[in-house]
Amino acid sequence: MSRIAGRFQALAEQGRKALIPYIVAGDPTREVTVQLMHRLVEAGADIIEVGVPFSDPMSEGPVIQLGHERALADGTSLRNVIDMVSQFRQQDNATPVLLMGYANPVEHMGYATFCDAAAAAGIDALLTVDIPPEEVEAVNAELVRVDMDNIFLIAPTTPDDRIEVIARQARGFIYYVSLKGVTGAGHLDVDDVTFHLDKIRSHSSLPVAVGFGIKDAASAMTVARVADGVVVGSALVNAMAQTIEEGGDTEAAITAATSLLSSIREGIDSLAS
Amino acid sequence: MTSKMTQELFDTVPDCDGRFGVYGGKFVAETLMSALAELEALYRKLSADAAFQRELDEDLAHYVGRPSPLYEAKRWSNKVGGARIFLKREDLNHTGAHKVNNTVGQALLAKYMGKRRVIAETGAGQHGVATATIAARLGLECHVFMGEEDVRRQALNVYRMKLLGATVVPVTSGSRTLKDAMNEAMRDWVTNVDDTFYIIGTVAGPHPYPMLVRDFQSVIGRETRVQSLAQVGKLPDALVACVGGGSNAIGLFHPFLADDEVAMYGVEAGGHGVSTNQHAAPLTAGTPGILHGNRTYLMQDADGQIMHTHSVSAGLDYPGVGPEHSWLKDIGRVNYVVANDDEALAAFHSLTRIEGIMPALETAHALAYAEKLAATMTPEQMIVVNLSGRGDKDIHTVAQIDGLEM
Numbered sequence: 293m294s295r296i297a298g299r300f301q302a303l304a305e306q307g308r309k310a311l312i313p314y315i316v317a318g319d320p321t322r323e324v325t326v327q328l329m330h331r332l333v334e335a336g337a338d339i340i341e342v343g344v345p346f347s348d349p350m351s352e353g354p355v356i357q358l359g360h361e362r363a364l365a366d367g368t369s370l371r372n373v374i375d376m377v378s379q380f381r382q383q384d385n386a387t388p389v390l391l392m393g394y395a396n397p398v399e400h401m402g403y404a405t406f407c408d409a410a411a412a413a414g415i416d417a418l419l420t421v422d423i424p425p426e427e428v429e430a431v432n433a434e435l436v437r438v439d440m441d442n443i444f445l446i447a448p449t450t451p452d453d454r455i456e457v458i459a460r461q462a463r464g465f466i467y468y469v470s471l472k473g474v475t476g477a478g479h480l481d482v483d484d485v486t487f488h489l490d491k492i493r494s495h496s497s498l499p500v501a502v503g504f505g506i507k508d509a510a511s512a513m514t515v516a517r518v519a520d521g522v523v524v525g526s527a528l529v530n531a532m533a534q535t536i537e538e539g540g541d542t543e544a545a546i547t548a549a550t551s552l553l554s555s556i557r558e559g560i561d562s563l564a565s
Numbered sequence: 566m567t568s569k570m571t572q573e574l575f576d577t578v579p580d581c582d583g584r585f586g587v588y589g590g591k592f593v594a595e596t597l598m599s600a601l602a603e604l605e606a607l608y609r610k611l612s613a614d615a616a617f618q619r620e621l622d623e624d625l626a627h628y629v630g631r632p633s634p635l636y637e638a639k640r641w642s643n644k645v646g647g648a649r650i651f652l653k654r655e656d657l658n659h660t661g662a663h664k665v666n667n668t669v670g671q672a673l674l675a676k677y678m679g680k681r682r683v684i685a686e687t688g689a690g691q692h693g694v695a696t697a698t699i700a701a702r703l704g705l706e707c708h709v710f711m712g713e714e715d716v717r718r719q720a721l722n723v724y725r726m727k728l729l730g731a732t733v734v735p736v737t738s739g740s741r742t743l744k745d746a747m748n749e750a751m752r753d754w755v756t757n758v759d760d761t762f763y764i765i766g767t768v769a770g771p772h773p774y775p776m777l778v779r780d781f782q783s784v785i786g787r788e789t790r791v792q793s794l795a796q797v798g799k800l801p802d803a804l805v806a807c808v809g810g811g812s813n814a815i816g817l818f819h820p821f822l823a824d825d826e827v828a829m830y831g832v833e834a835g836g837h838g839v840s841t842n843q844h845a846a847p848l849t850a851g852t853p854g855i856l857h858g859n860r861t862y863l864m865q866d867a868d869g870q871i872m873h874t875h876s877v878s879a880g881l882d883y884p885g886v887g888p889e890h891s892w893l894k895d896i897g898r899v900n901y902v903v904a905n906d907d908e909a910l911a912a913f914h915s916l917t918r919i920e921g922i923m924p925a926l927e928t929a930h931a932l933a934y935a936e937k938l939a940a941t942m943t944p945e946q947m948i949v950v951n952l953s954g955r956g957d958k959d960i961h962t963v964a965q966i967d968g969l970e971m
């Protein structure tokens with residue numbers, strides 16, 4: 293069983309929901325990322341979603357865009373990101389790590405080269421925002437070859453027949469984008485999320501995590517009532533950026549992120565059945 | 566080129582997945598996939614619909630002012646020497662560039678879809694102005710995304726858009742030019758996909774945009790064909806157009822692709838020279854990759870990050886290019902070449918002084934290459950240059966380069 297499947301299964305047995313923090317690798321600097329990952333695990337992360345910085349992050353709101361810009365300014369490449377996970381794995385062989393990014397850096401490295409390096413580093417899955425099922429064949433073949441999961445997005449605008457197509461190809465879990473918009477937008481509609489999760493579950497037995505628009509314990513709890521996992525991104529990236537902007541050092545930035553994550557952990561665990 | 570390049574070959578692209586060979590496709594976030602499918606279905610239906618075509622033709626005739634003249638630049642040809650040079654006068658269109666051909670078409674699609682709001686990205690501001698213009702005419706809300714750098718260097722067009730009732734949104738991310746404006750327009754579209762139509766200004770973006778923008782711009786080449794036969798009695802020996810995203814070029818080239826005897830030259834922005842990193846010539850100096858919804862030649866670094874570009878003309882200052890051009894390059898049907906900033910500026914002055922026609926700085930790149938090409942040809946041969954737009958918007962930039970404070 294893959295690390296991701298194992299983690300969701302263990303959580304389900306405990307009646308708990310997966311907490312999935314998203315960070316941008318190399319933000320604010322390359323030095324911080326591995327340490328930040330360990331600290332997120334201590335603060336209750338079940339799976340870590342590591343953003344691969346890209347010059348043109350079209351699906352990101354302003355907060356995460358700036359994270360990508362900071363990471364690139366520090367010279368973070370896809371190779372570096374893979375190395376960071378490899379380093380993380382020296383101490384943590386249990387927490388699933390998924391890379392989330394855009395097609396071009398991965399395609400530029402070459403899908404086979406990427407998959408070999410990623411699998412060797414202990415990366416469990418890939419989510420490429422701009423590779424929909426229509427374009428996924430080439431990268432998917434390589435992911436299958438190295439036993440990595442392929443995480444797909446389903447959106448509020450995804451019609452039933454597409455949900456079915458995506459569900460057939462997805463491995464690990466399905467990521468439901470809770471709103472029409474970019475990351476960090478604020479208009480989460482719980483009824484709509486519930487409606488769509490029911491539809492997704494009628495096509496797939498994979499766990500479904502929900503992201504985009506979850507910013508605190510309250511919004512995470514609302515979503516965790518119906519989803520198998522919650523993804524928190526902009527709120528964490530913002531907590532760190534703001535701390536640094538106000539003169540805090542990287543330790544303070546990490547603490548800002550981990551205390552937010554702990555509060556969300558507590559919130560969603562209070563729902564545990 | 567080989568003799569296998571028949572009309573059938575060119576009719577096969579894009580295929581049903583939006584591919585031109587290995588290029589093109591639909592590389593966008595899931596949220597937009599159904600909007601693209603809806604647009605494609607509607608477009609396929611309407612492009613075969615006589616009433617829609619009639620409405621489009623009427624707009625092109627009476628609002629845009631088509632057909633645009635095919636003008637022989639005799640004095641300029643004489644000065645340059647060699648082939649006769651003809652200018653396809655897209656600068657005489659309403660709003661002053663070829664961009665409006667496409668905007669009128671897409672705005673009609675928006676109307677048929679019942680969208681109340683349109684958005685656009687713009688570099689030089691010509692596509693933004695064209696979109697703001699049609700939005701005013703149709704009573705649609707209009708938001709135009711424009712890189713902060715371009716807002717500065719195309720101030721005249723920014724004010725034109727405001728007068729037309731559009732909201733101009735300066736984009737401060739990334740390189741603050743056209744590519745970042747396109748990112749921001751995509752972000753807006755993802756957020757407002759229910760009531761908003763995204764009018765993309767060039768043959769880039771995800772399928773079906775490269776196809777439908779090409780089709781709307783092909784009126785340029787269709788007219789040129791008829792005019793060449795009527796005025797000169799033959800097809801042109803060579804076609805020359807500048808290539809930013811590639812819409813004016815594909816519009817001129819497409820109806821001639823199967824005519825072996827017509828040579829084609831797409832002129833990219835060489836900026837300070839393609840041996841520097843200060844240019845915008847992905848077909849000449851780039852490699853294939855994925856950006857803005859399609860696979861195409863890009864300017865990218867060793868890590869697959871998109872590079873900052875440079876061109877004196879905002880409309881060519883883009884690191885990618887329409888996927889059909891990438892395919893046409895690979896199959897060898899079109900030659901892609903460059904003109905540098907200084908060559909374009911010289912051509913700008915030359916045409917202005919000799920023909921009394923002030924071209925856009927984008928267009929001036931095509932003119933600069935045409936000068937070189939003509940000199941290698943004979944007076945029995947003819948070149949058609951797509952005069953894609955007029956240069957009023959660039960007066961400020963040119964004055965500044967000439968050391969004048971305006």
Ligand SMILES: Cc1ncc(COP(=O)(O)O)c(C=O)c1O
Pocket residue numbers: 662663664688689690691692766767768807808809810811812813814879880881925927928953954955
């Ligand atoms: C006059 C003119 N020509 C050419 C271009 C370049 O665009 P394309 O390559 O799509 O024709 C622009 C873009 O702004 C323009 O304004």
